[in-house]
Amino acid sequence: MSEAVVLITGATAGIGRATALAFGREGARLVCSGRNAAAGAKLVAELAELGAEAEFVAADVSHEEDVRRLVDHAAARFGRLDVAVNSAGTEGTSGSIVSQTVESYSATFDANVLGTFLSMKHELRVMLQQGKGVVVNLSSTMGSRGNPQNPLYVASKHAIEGLTKSAALEAARSNVRVNAVAPGPIDTGMLERIAGGAEKIASVAASIPAGRIGTPEEVADAIVFLASDRSTYISGQILAVNGGKTAM
Numbered sequence: 001m002s003e004a005v006v007l008i009t010g011a012t013a014g015i016g017r018a019t020a021l022a023f024g025r026e027g028a029r030l031v032c033s034g035r036n037a038a039a040g041a042k043l044v045a046e047l048a049e050l051g052a053e054a055e056f057v058a059a060d061v062s063h064e065e066d067v068r069r070l071v072d073h074a075a076a077r078f079g080r081l082d083v084a085v086n087s088a089g090t091e092g093t094s095g096s097i098v099s100q101t102v103e104s105y106s107a108t109f110d111a112n113v114l115g116t117f118l119s120m121k122h123e124l125r126v127m128l129q130q131g132k133g134v135v136v137n138l139s140s141t142m143g144s145r146g147n148p149q150n151p152l153y154v155a156s157k158h159a160i161e162g163l164t165k166s167a168a169l170e171a172a173r174s175n176v177r178v179n180a181v182a183p184g185p186i187d188t189g190m191l192e193r194i195a196g197g198a199e200k201i202a203s204v205a206a207s208i209p210a211g212r213i214g215t216p217e218e219v220a221d222a223i224v225f226l227a228s229d230r231s232t233y234i235s236g237q238i239l240a241v242n243g244g245k246t247a248m
Helices: 014-025 038-048 064-078 102-130 150-172 191-195 198-206 214-229
Strands: 005-009 029-034 052-056 085-088 133-138 176-183 237-240
Touching: 005 014, 005 064, 005 102, 014 029, 014 038, 014 085, 014 214, 029 038, 029 064, 038 052, 052 064, 064 102, 085 102, 085 214, 102 133, 102 150, 102 176, 133 150, 133 214, 150 176, 176 214, 191 198, 214 237
Parallel strands: 005 029, 005 085, 029 052, 085 133, 133 176, 176 237
Antiparallel strands: none
């Protein structure tokens, strides 16, 4: 991945941050994005310590002009866009379907589905024109199964998997690959917010065949693999990274 130009949304925390650092160690040139400028500056400093060329661009992926500007900046800055990782998203509001509101629906779908759609729209605009590229989206174990207390998050991740497969078919003849990773429970701030305490997290860990919660770095390694020349015949796929959870 040395010298590859990589754009990462949601890069300031969790899996996005671990992915930026993983690509940095591989020698990639990075444009990292998110809404937290202070966290973005800290990430760029860490990447510089690894010897990676990187910069941060603040953007809200639910706003098309922000996304257009972000993608155009990355392509202009480095002359091309090799890899895009769409990691920005939210866990939404937990609770039953009857407790959800139009506002909670919009907040979840704007961040997860609209954000992924807009990101792919503009990333593919560049990649299709240049005749090469790789997109990796962030789904979830809940992208292929239900959960009685997270209906909107579940629905949003199902939608991301549908967008991923459809985009992969559109781009297949243009040497552009589109895949997604579907993490299970991962040791991030999002898991802490969803689980609501150490006792619940321990219970979740016990339910996983591997017997533990995954790490952001393990998901990042899967993303780097999907973006690499070691996976050139893989497209339209959802790679589960969940310690065997969906094998049950």
